[in-house]
Amino acid sequence: MSTVPAPPALRRPPGPAGTGTFLREFLRDPVRTASALPSSRALARAVTAPVPETGDPVVVELGPGTGAFTDVIAERLGGRGHRLAVELNPRLAASLRERHPGLDVAVADAMDLPALLAERGLGGADVIVSGLPWAAYPLREPWLTDVVAGALHPDGAFTQFGYTLTRSLPPARRLRARLAGAFEEVVHGRAVTANMPPAFVLTARRPRAVRG
Template sequence: MSGIIIGKDREHRSISNAGLFFRRWLANPLQMGSIIPSSPTFCRLIAERVERDPHEVVVELGAGTGVVSRALLAAGIPADKLLLVEIVPDMAEHLRRMLPGVRVVCGDAFELPKVLAEAGNPPVGDVVCGIPLVMLPAEQQRRIVSAMLEASPRRGFLHLSYCITSPLPKRRLGLTGGRLAYTWRNFPPGGVWRYAPARS
């Protein structure tokens, strides 16, 4: 059992490219939101919360160097059912190299409807958002939240965040939801949140 975990952690290190991540944080700390990639424990917690039917794709926004993506694959999501969106070209290139068979779009998550249209509008099971939404102005939060809800109206979306309280203003954005999991074994400690449209 521990051998399996050590093996997975080694795989995690090989994909995480902490140097690239840190350089991007120096270049644009608000866009990165963290100085290092998510830990193996945090990635597993996220992957365990993802929901999808077999024909549905999982969309990950802000895939970074791919540590969460790798955990999603390890949790059983087929490579051709994973769609990654990452705004930094060097990171998108790294993702393509490290995760063969996974569709990687180098682009802005705000363009999610266009990204999905170009992918043939596949049915979406879950959206996993790693973008630091708490750093965004209210209007941008509203835009990205409505794009994610449009993509996955039934389940809503998962969000990884270091906030203790909700990283999104639920009432203002018409959302319901809360924290599903939390770990101290990440720097900074992190939580997995699920949000869905509030029923009126």
């Protein structure tokens, strides 16, 4: 007995890589992956809120992982602008390329962002979204927060999410202090309780560092 395929209108595009992929990478390197579960759609919307819905912005994603934020960024841009994903894990980078053929994926460290932008002839980013775990931020200068601030346009925005259960731990306090040193404004968003575990978003604007 043959099966009748679903009408095109009823088919859904492939979603982000499942929890199995995320769990495997978490077990391989829990410091860089930080969670055994991918971020929720609710958290993705909060993290990507500064991505403009008009114009041709340069949007950079640091540590995109399985692509939970990448999906929402693609939806908001609708083919506009330039999307650059900087992913250190080559397995996750390969998955992103397969799921997002139009995405510019660089297998590199987030500290290489200025060079990556320069190689592409991009003067700077309008929005930088970070999925990096706080514990993965370098403990020595140059601070990644300064690198990010220097890669942003003066009116750009940087977002970084964190888990509410860890916001009082030393890595969280250290990151907030460095963000305050690199940006004139850092806003702590409301808890996203629909995420597991509950999370929140820090949004930094008006970078102090001079791009060069």
